[in-house]
Amino acid sequence: MDKRIVFLGGGTGGTLGANRLRRLWPVEDVEIVVVDRNDDHVYQPGLLFVPFGLAHTEEIVRPRHHQLHQGIEFRQVPVERVDIATDTVHLEDGTALGYDVLVVASGSILVEEETEGLTGPGWMEKVFTFYDIAGAAALHDALDAFDGGRMVVNVVDMPIKCPVAPLEFCFLADWYFQQRGIRDKVELTYVTPLDGAFTKPVASKRLAGLMEEKGVALVTEFNTGQVDGSGGRLVAYDGRQVDFDLAVVVPLHGGASYVARSPGLGDELGFVPVDEHTLQSVSSPNIFAIGDAAGVPTSKAGSVTHFEGEVLVENVRRFLADEPLDASYDGHANCFIETGFGKALLIDFNYDTEPLPGHYPTSVGLPLLKESRLNHLGKLMFQTLYWHSLLPGRDLPGVGSAMPARGKQTESAR
């Protein structure tokens, strides 16, 4: 065996990256090892649908090791720390794993305990998150039992994975309570630390307009300092308060906990600083990061992880062949935004271009920043593509890593 590539994390990025790399060399030349703390691969976009009974937890979880191609070794054990000086990963079972190339693909974790009171009285009774399996399932029961009152959806702070998911939750909640005939008894409020509904001006305006149409109140620049579950209120650092009967909270996110125990690997939030175009670590040339773990200025999203994957795989190949790296990752991200009643929006953007109206991927594709049934079908279909094309490392027809400019309406064209 000549070389060993180790992936830390076997979620979206670790799986698609390892599967794509496995095709490049015979097993006897390059060993590929994927380490993950558990064997449950969750299709995370499906978590949005669980609280509303539109998906069931068992439908969105599959065994992690089944998603990896033959010739990839799967180690089910938590990572304890990485010693970048000796190119060694220390695992919690006491074993050590040397590497020639390390790919950090351990995503982002929820750090609920960082927010005062969040996991205190009322947690999983009237304060929930849908960002993990247990929370999404418990919220389903709570919504079922909710007959009216004040419901808040709160993002504690950025960055979070899929920054549009809490907005989608609000839109689906509007649909859900209408279906149940109790919409007039529910006061829906979205509470965000941002200064608008979303980060970028054109999308933020469009999404704020949709919230207004759907009767969702918007509270901005609210930095949650405390969640008082028993009193039923969110308290901001500046003293403002928002009262609730049911709170759906997206907790603070951080990088995997071992990053903090690995000097030189990550930043203060536990994400790995990398060159934003090559995905190579700024501290060690033989370390790369993909997906939520990478400290790059774009969204933490599965689409980003997918688009990064093509560049990452090429760069691991080039690094091992001693060739100059490909600096082509442009920050490309796209997301379907479910708006309820069988419709969805689509946004597509990169480091330089904000989400704009138009069509994707060319001038005759899916409508951008506009509600349509086609986008909703795209969102539903994506789960099949995820398991059968994206994770196995197949190219999706017409969907490339770089953001397509064709089809987008610039300001002058609008």
Ligand SMILES: Cc1cc2nc3c(=O)[nH]c(=O)nc-3n(C[C@H](O)[C@H](O)[C@H](O)COP(=O)(O)OP(=O)(O)OC[C@H]3O[C@@H](n4cnc5c(N)ncnc54)[C@H](O)[C@@H]3O)c2cc1C
């Ligand atoms: C509710 C919700 C809705 C979403 N909707 C969308 C959407 O519509 N579109 C979209 O593009 N994205 C969406 N996302 C985001 C998307 O799921 C993630 O961005 C994507 O999965 C990131 O991939 P990743 O490989 O970086 O991390 P993950 O897929 O999360 O994988 C990280 C892996 O690292 C492992 N790990 C962590 N710590 C350790 C450790 N110490 N030792 C060993 N292993 C460890 C974890 O077990 C995990 O398997 C959504 C996410 C959520 C929560």
